[in-house]
Amino acid sequence: MKSKNTHAEKNNKKSTSRRNFLKKGLLAGAGTVLGAGVVGSFDAFAEGGDSIKVLGPDGKILTVDKSHLKEIGARTEAQMQTEGRTGIPGRRWIKVIDLGKCRNARMCVAACQHAHQLKPEQYHVNVLRMDREGETAPFFMPKPCQHCDDPPCTKVCPVDATFKRQDGLVLIDNERCIGCRFCIAACPYSARIFNWTEPRDAEKYKDVEYDVELNVPQKKGTVSKCLFSADLLREEKMPYCVTACPNGVYWFGDENENAVTNGTTKETVNFKKLLKDNAAYVLLPELGTKPRVYYLPEKNRLFPYKYNGSTELKKEHNS
């Protein structure tokens, strides 16, 4: 977790956001209508000997020496937008969560909040304490977005801001989101959060280029949720939460390859066999959302929940 650079450090350079660009575009359009001085500016882009005129980040035209120009390796925002919308061909990402191993270490939560510029009270993945009825024992359950194959959330979005990709991920474009929160209401898993206030370290992330696969920088008044760390998957790395877990709770992989790898032990196993041997299930299957997150039951627990020395729910409530 420590070794991973935040998006801010990786991509810390001045840029114009899409909104600013649109604003400028509108101004330029107005300028054309007014018709004054615009024609003259065209030759500003023409080459002149060894120096070249370029449009600076703040909209001013600068003259620079040709030899100073070089190609930038980082992906542009437009690139991130198109790639982020289409997804990684040939993949179908899948996550398996082993409830028998979770002991509420909350490392996944911390790693996720660190990566996605979230405040401590904002969760893409949260670890919930589960209380069922009667004599049953409580346990802990990490709950990310289920990346449903039939997602109710994307159906209700009026502006196509939240969408499903070919590799199975459901993402949000914060630059498009109008904050209507229909999707929050539609999601049966309460996976989505709303940025009611300015996000954490808003100042620090101010100039960072928006990455739709990371939802960073977060924007006030828009929705965010678990992205299965789409930015890491592009680099063939496992999600932040998966590798952060110290207890081997998470398995992650590609359904097309029929294999999942444990984030802690790095052991790779047959995905379908893992589900079959352990009686895996999905949350709220009756809704037909077809989740892409599978749960292994809380059997053979290595870390039973204990309170006052008891592992039973009833005793705790009576004491």
Added chain:
Amino acid sequence: MKHILKPRKTTFIFILLILSFSVNAQWNIPDYAKNTKLPTEPTYKLTETGKQLFIKNCIQCHGLPGEGKNNTAINAPDLGTADYQSKHNAGQFYYQFNEGMGFMPSFKDKLNKDDKWSITFYVKSFDKGFKITGEKIKAENCVIDFKTEDSARTLIATANIIDKNGISKPAEGVEINFFVKRIFGNLPIGETVITDQNGTAVFKFPDNIPGDENGKIKIIAKFKDSDAYGTAMKSAELNWGTHLHFVNPVLERTLWGPNNRVPLWLLLSFLIVTGSVWLTIFYVVFQITQIKKAGK
């Protein structure tokens, strides 16, 4: 299912409570544990099995013995230190590991007896006074290779040991595992094969392993006993996998499809219906103004 989405803020406090409990608790190992008779002779082979089990079950908190990567926050000791080893003989270690205490889970029902003893032998192998029998092969002297037979999808693996004079001789009775490369790791496939006196072993490749669009797949052979025989490996790309038929779900007709996937007839009927409703409204309003005009 109502409770599913109910977070508890008090969880953290509970964790702290548990933590303080386990920190204060003391191991209470009964005297008889010290005199436990070992069920079998500890061998290098058993310690190797123990190591693999240790990596699966114990490494998360204790780290590998002697490496000091143990989790001190929950008081999990490094099991390889001379201090730990001198205070716990095999029987005492077995007791601790079987019963558990505080954060240390009990493995009584989680592993069978043989496995638990293998782990015990592995941990005790870090005690210089602990005697282990059996043959130990020098890891760096082994090489692995395999040939492929396309028609029968068979892999013929060979293992050789190179002796002091640089002469290679076949290694008998060596266990070899096969893997396929997956995006985040290597997936073991099929059973372990054991080499015969010629140092060769035959492996039948299963025919249900998914490959890419062309069925291409990367196959890797490794020694099972990596501590004894080393990490030598051999890999090859073959098209023995099943072909991937990728259907882009976004291009299918779905209710969650994006705007540009709207069927034309649906779009047209929508526009016609909404258009006619608005036209009717405009017409009515227009007529009302006409009536008003006519009344003047």
